[in-house]
Amino acid sequence: MTKRNLWVFAGVISLSTVVLVGCSSKTNAAAGNGTTNKQGNANGTTTNQKNAKTQQTQNTTKSNSPTPYTVYKNKRFGFTVRIPTTYKKSPPPQDGDGASWTSSNAVKITAYGQYNVQNDTVASAFSKLVTKNHPSYKIEGKDWLVVSGINQSNQIYYTKMYIGKSKEYVLKILYPKSQKSQDASLVTAVANSFQPGPIQPADSYSTYTNQAYHFSLKYPSKWTQGPTPANGSGRLFYVSTNHSSFSNMASSLGLPAHDAVIQVVGTHNPTNVTYASVKNRPSGQGIVSYKVSKVSNGYEIQETQKKGNGLWYTIQLFNKNYFNTLTVIIPSNSGYYKGIAQSVIQSYTLTP
Missing domain, CATH: 3.40.1000.10 (Mog1/PsbP, alpha/beta/alpha sandwich)
Incomplete structure (x- = not known):
């Protein structure tokens, strides 16, 4: 499949402008739509x-x-x-x-x-x-x-x-x-x-650092990397989830509607965005959580939105020079992909 228009939505996502058995602020951002049955219980409830x-x-x-x-x-x-x-x-x-x-x-x-x-x-x-x-x-x-x-x-x-x-x-x-x-x-x-013996995380992560816009994050090593934009402003990563289609901006990205997506884009801060200008929660449907906080080398905006069957995590890091946006889109009913989102969001930082 030809990938097209891979960088369309960087500025659009922000700020809303059978028996069925199955601690940081950044951690909270990835848990924004409730929890998934941790143990995959037969009755669909959470085990104590x-x-x-x-x-x-x-x-x-x-x-x-x-x-x-x-x-x-x-x-x-x-x-x-x-x-x-x-x-x-x-x-x-x-x-x-x-x-x-x-x-x-x-x-x-x-x-x-x-x-x-x-x-x-x-x-x-x-x-x-x-x-x-x-x-x-x-x-x-x-x-x-x-x-x-x-x-x-x-x-x-x-x-x-x-x-x-x-x-x-x-x-x-x-x-x-x-x-x-x-x-x-x-x-x-x-x-x-049923309880496992000793277990270590199976997913491995690679680090992407953007020196032009001074940010860094970790992404799942087995995810596919999309084409790099000519201006070197960021990266796109995606993977098939084997879930039914969910809202993931597939039409803009040229990706299947069941792919999980990580996109990070760096920009300068031409409008001089400040803490005061973004501290209040925006109005809009589907907003699950919104928070602005001070972080190393700048400020962080965390916003979680529920769009159809998709969860959208938008994390924006900014200071007087840069305004960088991380977007993670996953199926809303998957505890596994919520864990992936949590790991990526926790790793996302502004670099000196």
Whole structure:
């Protein structure tokens, strides 16, 4: 596809002028539209982390149903999961990477760890699973993903993965579609209890520094870099999200409407923008948050807007000489891309 009009919107964005289981000011900017279910829970609600940890320290516990559970901890990879005590454990694999259990009514649970030999990130693993399985439910967070659907054997499948730089942790549950209502609470309890072993961020970042306009930021190394403008004012980075189309200025950028976008553009400060002139929140629909603060070497404007299914983060750094704009556009329902936005925004600085 030919990329066109790649620098159209730099000045326009600113200041508004199946069972479904799935601290700085800059951190707040990337969290501007609420939170995504951190653990990909079966019931679509956020797990109380403290309670989850308490449950995992017990050898045997109970869910809201009478079903008793026991905690399995994998010695090799360090992950834990709660399994109904009535389930039969299959002979463990020789390499000790995990275990499988089956019930008398054909529910199968498999949990294992593996090394991330393909250097997957949440985004790449998510893309592979979505392309292969065509799930009816899919969601991803900062270091996890969940897909669920019905396979060709008319069974409900549920897969939850934690993706780290060197290790991955996988939980799979398979059960007959006819037992959906019967097994829903059990699947929820097992899925919510699954906790990874040690995990390091899988995404790597590269640094872009613009010496002409004195700013710097980090961007995901695997994202595609767009053409560099002739005047050297900034950069464009983008990646396919495997989400449905959302508002991302696709018509102006020449990109697909499901791509996440990072664009940073440097300009001089010809109108002498000052703190006093921008400190008040502008009027306009879709503004989630707006804040102006003093930062090193200048001031920072943070604005978050909700546009359709897209979240737009606009961060502007300025002083008496420069007025530089970072725009990050992501699907609004993705915890994973919110984490990416947070990392990019935190790294964005004015340089001396």
